[in-house]
Amino acid sequence: MVLSSADKNNVKACWGKIGSHAGEYGAEALERTFCSFPTTKTYFPHFDLSHGSAQVQAHGQKVADALTKAVAHIDDLPNALSDLSDLHAYKLRVDPVNFKFLSHCLLVTLACHHPEEFTPAVHASLDKFFSAVSTVLTSKYR
Amino acid sequence: MVHFTAEEKAAITSLWGKVNVEEAGGEALGRLLVVYPWTQRFFDNFGNLSSTSAIMGNPKVKAHGKKVLTSFGDAIKNMDNLKGAFAKLSELHCDKLHVDPENFRLLGNVLVCVLAHHFGHEFNPQVQAAFQKVVAGVASALAHKYH
Numbered sequence: 001m002v003l004s005s006a007d008k009n010n011v012k013a014c015w016g017k018i019g020s021h022a023g024e025y026g027a028e029a030l031e032r033t034f035c036s037f038p039t040t041k042t043y044f045p046h047f048d049l050s051h052g053s054a055q056v057q058a059h060g061q062k063v064a065d066a067l068t069k070a071v072a073h074i075d076d077l078p079n080a081l082s083d084l085s086d087l088h089a090y091k092l093r094v095d096p097v098n099f100k101f102l103s104h105c106l107l108v109t110l111a112c113h114h115p116e117e118f119t120p121a122v123h124a125s126l127d128k129f130f131s132a133v134s135t136v137l138t139s140k141y142r
Numbered sequence: 143m144v145h146f147t148a149e150e151k152a153a154i155t156s157l158w159g160k161v162n163v164e165e166a167g168g169e170a171l172g173r174l175l176v177v178y179p180w181t182q183r184f185f186d187n188f189g190n191l192s193s194t195s196a197i198m199g200n201p202k203v204k205a206h207g208k209k210v211l212t213s214f215g216d217a218i219k220n221m222d223n224l225k226g227a228f229a230k231l232s233e234l235h236c237d238k239l240h241v242d243p244e245n246f247r248l249l250g251n252v253l254v255c256v257l258a259h260h261f262g263h264e265f266n267p268q269v270q271a272a273f274q275k276v277v278a279g280v281a282s283a284l285a286h287k288y289h
Contacts, residue, residue, distance in 0.1 A: 035267040036274040111258040118259050121194045124177040
């Protein structure tokens, strides 16, 4: 799975439009993930997961900032995300299936908030991008 | 077996009532073929699938999308017995169409994206969760008769 230059441009343009809402969308995507895929909550026993939770807001911002960094370094994701990759492999050890759930909910969140941006081509590029990020984050698992 | 609460059924039926099945069907199937191009393997006789605009504008894609989503609408009327409702279709997809059930999951998630795209904020986390259950239930029901 390779990100074409069209994919990269689509992702950069879309993420650029999101701007300062990224943190808000990160939190919403997490909330949607916990709602639709309750098994994902097992990774957050220490969190208040109720609607509007400050911990979920903060974590959503963290996720969004990492994705913003990934977009900025879209030509070299393994390097840019190396520390996060180590974290997920050796400390967090989130089962790989869960990256698909969060990626899907990120797509849903973007579709809700930016209908004009979310064309079929951009949908495809974003899906590929989240998939590429997920692959890097699970690359050192074994 | 999937169990739906009264709230979930209400949320699902209410939203579904506002869906233009013909439009959403074409959109969902089109996006499936664009986002996951390997799914085009089942549609060699659909003509031009060479670009995103060709796929989204393809009349056979739209017609087939409408068929699929109409069938999905039948599921919504039979949420308590999805396996029964889809038994014949399950046999068809296995024995005649030879479709890997993973494709049902992919289409289900694309449908969720299409609903989110169309309904925006109305498609809140709780409504999404209810629909995730329906699409998972339909995918499972369609895979149930595979052997």
